[in-house]
Structures are given as structure tokens and as C-alpha cells.
Amino acid sequence: MDIKREDLLQLYYYLKLTRRFEDRISSLYHQGKILGGAWTSNGTEAVSVGYGYALERNDIAAPYFRDMGVFLIRGITAKRIMAQYFGKKTGVTGGKEGNVHIGDINFGVIGFPSHLADNYPVGTGAALAFKMRGEKRVAVACTGDGGTSRGDFHEAMNFAAVRKLPIVFICNNNQYAYSTPLRLQMTIKNVAERALAYDMPSKTVDGNNVVEIYKAAKEAYEVARNGGGPTFIECKTMRMHGHSEHDSAKYVPRELLEEWKKKDPILNMEKYLLENTIARKEDMEGIELRVKKEIEEAEAFAEESPYPEPDDGLKGLYATPIEEV
Amino acid sequence: MKEITYLEAIREALDEEMARDPSVFILGEDVGVYGGAFRVTEGFYEKYGEWRVLDTPLSESGFTGAAIGAALVGMRPVAEMQFADFISCAFDQLVNVAAKNHYRWGAATPIVVRAPYGGNIHGGAFHSQCIEGFFYNVPGLKIVAPATAYDAKGLLKAAIRDNDPVIYCEHKYLYRRIKDQIPEEDYIVPIGKARIAIEGSDVSIITYGAMVHTATEAAKVLKGSGVSCEIIDLRTILPLDKKSIMNSVKKTNKVVILHEQTKTGGVGAEVSALISENCFDYLDGPIIRIAAPDTPVPYSAQMEEVFIPQPKEVINAVEKLMRY
Ligand SMILES: Cc1ncc(C[n+]2csc(CCOP(=O)(O)OP(=O)(O)O)c2C)c(N)n1
Numbered sequence: 001m002d003i004k005r006e007d008l009l010q011l012y013y014y015l016k017l018t019r020r021f022e023d024r025i026s027s028l029y030h031q032g033k034i035l036g037g038a039w040t041s042n043g044t045e046a047v048s049v050g051y052g053y054a055l056e057r058n059d060i061a062a063p064y065f066r067d068m069g070v071f072l073i074r075g076i077t078a079k080r081i082m083a084q085y086f087g088k089k090t091g092v093t094g095g096k097e098g099n100v101h102i103g104d105i106n107f108g109v110i111g112f113p114s115h116l117a118d119n120y121p122v123g124t125g126a127a128l129a130f131k132m133r134g135e136k137r138v139a140v141a142c143t144g145d146g147g148t149s150r151g152d153f154h155e156a157m158n159f160a161a162v163r164k165l166p167i168v169f170i171c172n173n174n175q176y177a178y179s180t181p182l183r184l185q186m187t188i189k190n191v192a193e194r195a196l197a198y199d200m201p202s203k204t205v206d207g208n209n210v211v212e213i214y215k216a217a218k219e220a221y222e223v224a225r226n227g228g229g230p231t232f233i234e235c236k237t238m239r240m241h242g243h244s245e246h247d248s249a250k251y252v253p254r255e256l257l258e259e260w261k262k263k264d265p266i267l268n269m270e271k272y273l274l275e276n277t278i279a280r281k282e283d284m285e286g287i288e289l290r291v292k293k294e295i296e297e298a299e300a301f302a303e304e305s306p307y308p309e310p311d312d313g314l315k316g317l318y319a320t321p322i323e324e325v
Numbered sequence: 326m327k328e329i330t331y332l333e334a335i336r337e338a339l340d341e342e343m344a345r346d347p348s349v350f351i352l353g354e355d356v357g358v359y360g361g362a363f364r365v366t367e368g369f370y371e372k373y374g375e376w377r378v379l380d381t382p383l384s385e386s387g388f389t390g391a392a393i394g395a396a397l398v399g400m401r402p403v404a405e406m407q408f409a410d411f412i413s414c415a416f417d418q419l420v421n422v423a424a425k426n427h428y429r430w431g432a433a434t435p436i437v438v439r440a441p442y443g444g445n446i447h448g449g450a451f452h453s454q455c456i457e458g459f460f461y462n463v464p465g466l467k468i469v470a471p472a473t474a475y476d477a478k479g480l481l482k483a484a485i486r487d488n489d490p491v492i493y494c495e496h497k498y499l500y501r502r503i504k505d506q507i508p509e510e511d512y513i514v515p516i517g518k519a520r521i522a523i524e525g526s527d528v529s530i531i532t533y534g535a536m537v538h539t540a541t542e543a544a545k546v547l548k549g550s551g552v553s554c555e556i557i558d559l560r561t562i563l564p565l566d567k568k569s570i571m572n573s574v575k576k577t578n579k580v581v582i583l584h585e586q587t588k589t590g591g592v593g594a595e596v597s598a599l600i601s602e603n604c605f606d607y608l609d610g611p612i613i614r615i616a617a618p619d620t621p622v623p624y625s626a627q628m629e630e631v632f633i634p635q636p637k638e639v640i641n642a643v644e645k646l647m648r649y
Contacts, residue, residue, distance in 0.1 A: 060398060093430050103430040110397055111430040113422050121387045122422060125394020125402075132350065132376050132400070139394070152417070155387025162382060317465055319433035319488035322517035322564055 001215050008278050009287070011053055011210050012269050016291045018045045018069045019266055021078055024295050025085055029245045035087040036098045041066035043208075043240030046265035047172045049073065050213025051140055051233070054221060055108075062110040062123030062141040065100040066172055066239075070142075074107040078298035088305040095308035096316070116147035120156035120169065127160065127167035127224075138224045140217070142170040146177025148191055157232065161198035164229035168220040169195075171232070173207065174239035179251045195232035207237030208265040211272060237265075326508060332500040334474040334507065335439075336365050338481035339403065341511065343373055346401065349485055352379040352388050353405030353439075362407045363441055363500060385414035392436045393423050393490075401435050401485055409442035409456045409494065416459065423490035424465030433488040437481070443496040443535055443585055445633050450621035453629075455534075455586035457494055457562055461595065467516055468563040470494035472537035474505035476560055479514030487516055494562075496535045503538070517561050519569035525555035528643050529573040531596055532583040533559040536634060540583055543639035552647060562592050567599060574600055578609040579646045583634060588616035610649030613642045 022040035029038035041048060048069030055061060055074075063070045071081060076092055084091030085099055092102050103111020110122055123141030130137040147153060148171055160167050171191050175182055188194070195202035201223075205216045213235055220231035238260035242249035273279040329337065343349045350373075351366055357380040360367035369378040381388040385406065392402035406412045412419070419438065426434045444453035457468050467489050471477040477495065484491035522537055523544055530540045537558045544554035557573050559566065574580055580600055582593040593614040600612055615634045623629055 062394065097429045101429065103426075103432065105397060105430075105432045110394070111426060111432060113425070115417055115421050118390065118418065118422055121390020121418065122394035122397070124387070125391035125396070126398045127394075128379075128391055129395040129398045129400045132395075151384075152386050152390060155382070155384035156390065158382050159384060159387050159391060163379075316431065317428050318467075319427045319435070320516075322467075 001218065003211065003214070005278055007053070008211070008273065009283070011049060011214060012273060012279070012284070013287050013291065014049045014053060014069055014073055015045050015210055015266050015269055016287055017072055017078070017294065018049060020291050021072070021295050021298070022068055024299065026241070026245050028085070034085050038085070038245040039065050039100050040241050040245065041068055043260065043264070044172055044174050044237040045069055046210035046213055047170065047207055047235045047237060048142070050210045051142070051168070051170050051217040054214050054217035055140065058108070058137050059221070060108045060110060060123070060126045060137065060139045062119035062126065062139060063112055064116060064119060064143045064147065065112055066144065067142055068100070071102050071109060074109050076102060076104050076107050076109060078294055079301040082298040082302035083305050086302045086305070087307065088302055089308040090301070090305040094312065096313070117143045117150040117153040119143070120153050121159070124156045124160045124165060124167055127165040128163065130166050131163070136225050138166045138168065138221045140168045140170060140221070142172060144177060145171060145173040145175070145182060145191055146180065146185055148194055149185055157195065157198045157200060160230040161200045164227070166224035167230045168217060168224055169230060169232045170217070171234045172237065173234050174237050176239055176252060178243040190234060192232060192234040200230055200232050202232040202234065204234045204236060207235030208263045208268055210265055210269055326506045328504050328506055329474055330501050331474045331477050331503050332363065332365060334478035334505070335481055335495055336367070338478045338485070339366065340369070342482055342485045343369070343377065348399060349401045349403065350377040350379065351403050351405060352381050352392060354381060354383055354407045356380060356405050361405060363497070366405070385411050386418050389415035389418040389438065390422065393418060393426070393434055396434045396436045397426070397432055403437045403439060403485060405439045406441065408452050409440035410451045410454045412438065412440055412456050413459065419460065419466065419490065419492070420463050424463050427489065428465055434490050435488045437484045437491050437493050439493050439495060441497045442494050443498055444622045444629060445498045445535070447624060447626060447629060448622070449624040453622035455584070457492070458586050458591050460492060461563060461592060465490070466563060467491045467561065468494065469516060469561045470496070470534045471560060472499070472522070472534055472558050474503060475507050476514050478507060479512055480516065480560060483513040483516050486513065491516065494534065498535050514560065517564060517566055519557050519559045519561070519566040521573070522556040522558040523554060525553035525577065527553045527577055528579040528581060528646055529555045529557055529577045530581045530583055530639065531557045531559065531570060531573070533562055534585060536583045536585050539634060539636050540639055543636040543643065546636065546640055547643055552643060554643065565596065565599065567603070570596060570599065571604055574604045575607045578607050579649065580608070580612045581615060581639060581642045581646065582612065583615045583639060585617055585633060587619045588614060589619050591616055610646045613646060615639060615642055
């Protein structure tokens with residue numbers, strides 16, 4: 001599969017944007033400027049950027065909380081996400097939700113419910129609708145390695161396989177579920193082996209190689225789009241921060257982090273772009289500047305935005321409200 | 326007008342809505358080829374095909390989640406729980422996803438979950454439960470529970486057309502036991518509106534589902550001794566039609582709340598609190614709750630009869646209240 005230069009540069013741009021944006025959120029969190037908690041995908045950005053960028057405009061993503069790249073790529077702006085972190089009216093959910101609990105159906109992003117793997121069946125339902133209506137659209141659902149132990153993961157995989165639905169399941173296998181290492185999560189070597197039980201094609205890819213993830217996702221989407229059914233893609237990576245920004249992750253051996261640091265997805269991509277003479281250092285510096293500006297603007301926007309009216313929290317329960325008496 | 330059973334009313338509502346709107350479809354266990362454990366969707370598979378009457382794997386959470394996902398992209402799924410009891414397996418999807426979507430991020434989730442519920446059928450602890458209480462403390466859901474064939478049809482149609490997640494509690498005991506005259510033409514029964522099943526002036530019996538018929542039996546006996554009972558059939562139990570409840574209490578000044586659901590923390594507790602908060606000055610006596618005892622549903626007929634509220638208990642309660 002050939003990837004156009006402009007797409008490779010965009011992949012790099014979104015990797016950088018995701019990293020820097022979440023770095024900024026982390027700093028703001030430590031300064032006490034974020035209302036609640038803060039979660040980042042540090043070290044695993046290639047996953048959400050890779051599978052998110054491979055989607056077509058009309059496709060649907062059912063993400064989880066380490067999918068910042070997907071939110072940004074789908075067009076949910078850094079401004080709206082920063083405002084969401086600040087609890088502002090201009091945030092993605094107008095202050096109703098915080099941090100990574102993001103969703104906007106207008107951008108093809110199904111809201112992330114905290115309950116991990118819940119979005120596997122929900123994404124499957126979107127795929128079911130596409131198949132029923134004969135639309136050439138696909139859905140993608142993502143969860144972490146821990147999330148794959150839940151029943152909803154298996155119920156969705158099974159249903160999608162039985163009905164050959166146009167969905168791709170992604171697992172961000174970053175070795176830990178909060179403090180729980182993989183060996184206490186499952187007995188198999190590769191999460192992808194879970195797909196065997198559903199006779200579903202699967203792939204284990206380098207989760208720190210955005211190009212590889214992009215290609216694997218793109219291929220799987222095309223199979224799904226053309227009636228070939230679901231695929232499971234395991235992206236092997238490493239969560240480089242704590243579970244959330246409050247967590248020092250002392251339970252992760254330092255040597256493990258040192259080892260993975262060398263495989264950083266952004267450094268990987270820079271190397272790839274330089275070695276293949278796709279971009280020069282100046283091009284990448286230009287992208288860095290663009291990203292910096294975007295984040296500064298997002299922060300200013302969030303700072304300046306108004307808070308919601310306290311009573312806004314009493315509104316919007318129902319889509320078809322029932323008149324109160 | 327034509328006469329049909331409660332079960333036929335449900336079937337007609339589904340059939341007419343599916344014919345009217347291609348985005349309506351059914352999913353659940355054994356709903357397709359077999360036509361559903363209670364045969365509600367009999368003939369649908371032949372009429373609408375396997376993709377609109379979808380037999381799913383045995384996975385309540387999975388197919389409820391899938392219903393939600395389909396609804397988010399423009400479908401109007403009706404998911405069938407084979408027995409309402411199994412809805413516990415889909416609790417998370419209903420409570421954390423469906424109920425909160427619109428509030429959290431503004432996305433409508435027009436799903437209906439059909440829940441064949443209730444006892445008196447010797448089903449034991451796992452095929453007889455009233456499940457409305459499990460969901461009563463969940464803002465964002467709507468729960469309806471028709472007592473008549475007329476309402477069964479009209480409420481299901483309203484639920485399918487509604488843009489929110491609706492749990493449709495259909496009482497298994499009523500399926501083939503009651504019949505109503507219903508109009509030939511299309512109609513709905515609005516969600517959120519109770520009805521006065523019997524007008525009266527001495528005491529309000531507030532109830533829903535199969536217990537409307539238990540209350541009616543009691544009211545007939547009481548009428549013989551000169552007591553005029555007003556029966557409020559809630560029809561929608563979440564959210565409650567507060568106005569109808571309060572209007573009746575203000576008229577009769579005496580209240581019996583009757584339900585088949587177990588007593589503690591049930592719908593009756595909420596109705597009772599609502600009346601105390603809003604109509605205390607109108608009350609001439611204590612609010613009496615009649616409900617199933619706080620145990621699982623027993624199997625043996627003798628024990629189940631003790632479990633399910635009987636007309637005699639209603640009569641005793643009303644007679645007690647009449648002494649105030
Ligand atoms: C069903 C459920 N149980 C518990 C939690 C609390 N929790 C949040 S993240 C997390 C660990 C998630 O691990 P994993 O799925 O591997 O994703 P990762 O954080 O590694 O990306 C836990 C236990 C949750 N969100 N959902």
C-alpha cells in the first residue's frame with residue numbers, strides 16, 4: 001500500500017498534536033487548572049492516530065479514553081476539548097462531561113462511556129445499521145488490553161463475527177490496565193488470540209509505528225466495507241505515563257520504560273520521514289510550530305470561554321421531553 | 326373497532342410500525358425463525374426478512390449495546406428480552422450508555438426494550454420478576470407498563486416513535502387473558518400520561534400493569550358495600566404523571582398504592598413520597614402500600630399466591646382507610 005506524502009505528513013502532524021496537546025493538559029492538571037482528572041495516551045499515540053486517520057468521512061468511531069488522536073482527526077477541535085477539560089460551556093459537551101468523555105455524532109464519534117468495552121457492542125450496532133441499509137460505511141471500536149476481559153468485548157466480537165458486520169476492533173495493548181500487568185489479565189501471549197474464538201481474522205502490529213497501524217486499519221476497513229466482515233487489530237505499545245496524571249505508576253519497572261522510550265512513536269516517525277526523504281528537519285519544525293500555536297489558541301479559547309449556567313445541568317435529560325406539571 | 330388480546334396488540338403495534346418506518350427493526354433471542362418465546366413476532370421473519378427480525382447470539386448486553394449503536398446512526402431498534410429477568414445482563418448498557426447519551430453528549434438513543442415481566446405464571450425466581458425497580462433510580466430512561474390491550478398497542482407505538490430509551494414492561498400474565506376493543510386506525514397512547522381506569526370518589530387506588538385488574542376486582546366488591554374507588558392506572562411509571570396522581574388524591578383524600586413489584590424501594594415508595602410532599606394537607610389517613618413481600622418470587626402455587634397481591638388485600642386496605 002502506497003501512502004501519499006501529504007498523508008504521511010498529516011499522520012506526523014496528528015501524532016505531534018496529540019502528544020503536545022496532552023502534555024499541555026498534563027501540565028495544566030499539575031497546576032491545578034483542570035477541574036477533574038486528566039488522562040493521556042502518552043507513548044501510545046500512534047494507535048488512535050493510525051486507525052483514526054485511516055477512516056473515511058462517513059465512517060463511525062466508537063473510541064475509548066486513550067483515543068485523543070481520533071477525536072482530533074475527526075474534527076473535534078483542540079479548542080473544544082480544552083474547554084471540556086476546563087468545564088466550560090464551549091466544551092464538547094457544554095460542561096456536562098469532562099476530560100476524555102467525548103462524543104459528537106456530527107463528527108462520527110460515539111461518546112465514550114467510562115465502562116470499558118461498552119463501546120464494542122455500541123460500535124457493532126452502528127455497523128449492523130450500515131449493513132442493514134446497504135451502506136458502504138464501517139465502524140471501528142477501540143479498547144485497552146484490560147477492556148478485552150469484559151463480557152461486552154466478547155459479546156460484540158461474537159455478534160459481529162456471526163453476522164459478518166463491517167466493523168474493525170482495535171486493542172491498544174499498552175501492557176497495563178491501571179496497575180494490573182498483562183500476565184494477570186490473560187494467559188495468552190497476544191491479545192489477538194482472543195479473535196480465534198470467533199474465527200475472526202486478526203493481526204498484531206507494532207503499536208508504536210503509526211504507518212503500520214494506519215495500513216493495517218485501512219486494509220481491514222476495506223475488507224469490512226466490501227462485505228468481508230470484521231477484523232481484530234492488536235497494537236502492542238506501552239503506556240508511558242501513569243494510568244491517569246495523578247498516578248506515578250511505581251508499579252511499572254523503570255527498565256521497561258527505558259526500553260520503550262527508545263521506541264517512541266514520534267521518534268519512529270521522524271526517523272521514517274527523514275530516512276525516506278519524505279520530510280526534512282525544517283518541515284517537521286514547521287509542524288511543531290503549527291501544533292504549538294494550535295494548542296496556545298485552544299488554551300486561550302478555553303480560558304476565555306464562559307462557564308455554563310448552573311441550571312444548564314438540569315436540562316437535556318430527554319431527547320423527547322415530557323412536560324412537567 | 327375490533328377485539329384483540331394484549332399479546333396481539335403488541336404484535337400489531339410492532340407490525341404496523343415496521344411497515345410504516347423502515348428504520349424500525351427487531352432483535353433478540355429466537356425472535357426470528359421461531360417467532361419469539363411468547364410468539365409475539367410470529368410471522369415477522371417471513372414478512373420482513375432476517376435482517377429486520379434479527380436472531381442474536383445469547384448476549385443481552387451485546388445486543389442491547391448493538392441496539393444503542395444502531396439507534397445512534399438513525400435506526401429505531403426494538404430489542405426483546407426473552408424474559409424481563411434477563412435484562413439484568415444488559416443493565417450496564419441501559420444505565421450507563423442508553424440513559425446517559427442524550428444528557429452527556431446530546432445524542433438521541435431511540436431504542437425500545439421489550440421486557441416480558443411479572444408473575445402468577447409459576448415461573449419461579451428467574452422468570453417472574455418485576456424489573457422496573459431495577460431501573461427506577463436511573464434518570465434518562467422511560468418506563469411504561471400497559472394494563473390493557475388498547476394501551477399495550479398505543480404505548481408501544483409511542484415508545485417506538487419516542488427519541489429516548491424506553492423500557493416497555495409487558496405483563497406475561499395478561500398476554501392471552503385480556504382483550505379489548507381497539508380502533509382500526511392508527512393511534513398512540515402518549516408516554517407520561519396516566520389514565521383513570523375507574524372513576525370514583527372515596528379512595529384512590531394507584532397502580533399499573535396486571536394489578537389494575539386486581540384493583541378492578543376489589544373495586545367491584547367494594548362498590549357492593551357502597552365504597553366508590555377511583556383506580557389510577559399509571560401506564561408510564563418513569564417519569565410519573567404527577568398531575569394525575571395529585572388530582573385524584575385531592576379528590577378522594579385516601580390512597581392505596583398497589584403493585585406486584587416487591588415493596589422496599591419500589592414505585593410505590595416514590596408515589597407515596599410524592600403524595601406526602603405535595604398533598605399532605607389533603608390526606609385523611611395514612612398512605613397504604615400493597616406490594617409483593619421482599620423475597621424472590623416463589624414457585625409453588627400456594628406460595629406464589631401469598632407473594633402476588635390479591636384483591637382481598639386491597640379490600641382490607643380500603644376498608645381500613647374508610648374508618649378514617
Ligand atoms: C468496566 C470498568 N471497570 C473499571 C474501570 C476503571 N478503570 C478505568 S481505566 C482502567 C484500566 C483500563 O485498562 P485497559 O483497558 O488496559 O486500558 P488502558 O488504560 O491500559 O489504556 C480501569 C480499571 C472502568 N473504567 N470500567
